[in-house]
Amino acid sequence: MKISIVGAGAMGSLFGGLLAESGNEVTLIDVNDAHIGAIRAKGLRLATDGGDRQVTVLKALRPEDAADLPDLLLVFTKTLHTSAALSGVRHLIGPNVHVLSLQNGLGNVEKIAGFASPERILIGVTTWPADMVGPGHVHSHGKGVVRLMAADGIERPFVSQVSEVLTEAGLDCTSDRTVWAAIWEKVAFNAALNSICAVSGCTVDELGKVADGSRLANDVVTEVLSVALRMGIDVDPAKCRANVASAIAQHIGHKPSMLQDILAGRRTEVESINGAVVAAAGRLSIELPVTETLLSLVRLAEVRAIA
Numbered sequence: 001m002k003i004s005i006v007g008a009g010a011m012g013s014l015f016g017g018l019l020a021e022s023g024n025e026v027t028l029i030d031v032n033d034a035h036i037g038a039i040r041a042k043g044l045r046l047a048t049d050g051g052d053r054q055v056t057v058l059k060a061l062r063p064e065d066a067a068d069l070p071d072l073l074l075v076f077t078k079t080l081h082t083s084a085a086l087s088g089v090r091h092l093i094g095p096n097v098h099v100l101s102l103q104n105g106l107g108n109v110e111k112i113a114g115f116a117s118p119e120r121i122l123i124g125v126t127t128w129p130a131d132m133v134g135p136g137h138v139h140s141h142g143k144g145v146v147r148l149m150a151a152d153g154i155e156r157p158f159v160s161q162v163s164e165v166l167t168e169a170g171l172d173c174t175s176d177r178t179v180w181a182a183i184w185e186k187v188a189f190n191a192a193l194n195s196i197c198a199v200s201g202c203t204v205d206e207l208g209k210v211a212d213g214s215r216l217a218n219d220v221v222t223e224v225l226s227v228a229l230r231m232g233i234d235v236d237p238a239k240c241r242a243n244v245a246s247a248i249a250q251h252i253g254h255k256p257s258m259l260q261d262i263l264a265g266r267r268t269e270v271e272s273i274n275g276a277v278v279a280a281a282g283r284l285s286i287e288l289p290v291t292e293t294l295l296s297l298v299r300l301a302e303v304r305a306i307a
């Protein structure tokens, strides 16, 4: 399959590297010149449980230099850059191109809908982890899965083909129509751990050092998933609270991306996580006091961080 990935940072490079190694025609598209330049010069250095190697069978381009129309455009920018990134590759989104988002947060389909027709949008969620080590160098340790579906819920052969291509690349993908529950459960997980760590400066495991950390995280999960349940989405709050507890027990020293963004003086994805949930709750007249307070505190932390 011909696959272009816009936003080829940690996750885009992981997916791109594995998809290229399994025989797909992959183009990484990014605005980070140091990263693109390093990949063009030496290939992508990809360190996974499968080994530390240089992937050279892929292209790396700036958006304005990409010309070949792909079969699939995978969006892997941070959510606050989605619209700008899709504008930059608008010339690649021909009438037969499908666009897939596996980004965190809510509102991804709505953003893509400004650039692709509804039947060509795929949406999903992934539990694979990845980190940028430096330009042209990404690592990912541990295992993950991908779940995806057509955004309009209609099963089409192309969705199964994408799922097969991702699985052949070792990314363990399934396609089914219950993906929205997984997306909301991941949003609840991120709203809890990422925003609490971003405003407190704690690593994930440090949330377990006093009772307040786990209590706050559980309150956020309960609030966020109450919105999903009211929308008729079949989420499992107990399972999600158990996932949060296991992250607090096991993610020793891990700084969630929202904390990393604050420490690096960048804006965060909070608007598409806590912000989007609070907006959805408002439309249903549901109050989310803890999630909304954390949203306000992250917004204040962003002001300080980018000053």
Ligand SMILES: NC(=O)C1=CN([C@@H]2O[C@H](COP(=O)(O)OP(=O)(O)OC[C@H]3O[C@@H](n4cnc5c(N)ncnc54)[C@H](OP(=O)(O)O)[C@@H]3O)[C@@H](O)[C@H]2O)C=CC1
Residues within 6 Å of the ligand: 006, 007, 008, 009, 010, 011, 012, 029, 030, 031, 032, 033, 035, 063, 076, 077, 078, 079, 081, 084, 085, 086, 088, 102, 103, 104, 105, 126, 127, 128, 129, 130, 131, 132, 257, 269
């Ligand atoms: N990392 C992880 O473990 C996981 C991340 N996710 C989600 O995946 C998404 C991507 O995360 P991650 O890979 O960590 O993010 P990164 O910041 O590592 O990568 C994003 C890339 O997009 C680039 N970019 C920014 N603006 C544009 C643009 N206009 N056009 C093209 N490229 C652009 C960035 O460049 P620059 O650096 O110059 O800004 C960067 O290289 C997020 O939604 C995240 O929440 C989901 C699961 C796990």
Ligand SMILES: CC(C)(CO)C(=O)C(=O)O
Residues within 6 Å of the ligand: 189, 190, 193, 194, 204, 247, 251, 254, 255, 256, 257, 258
């Ligand atoms: C693992 C997780 C989801 C929170 O601990 C994270 O690190 C992130 O989204 O940045």
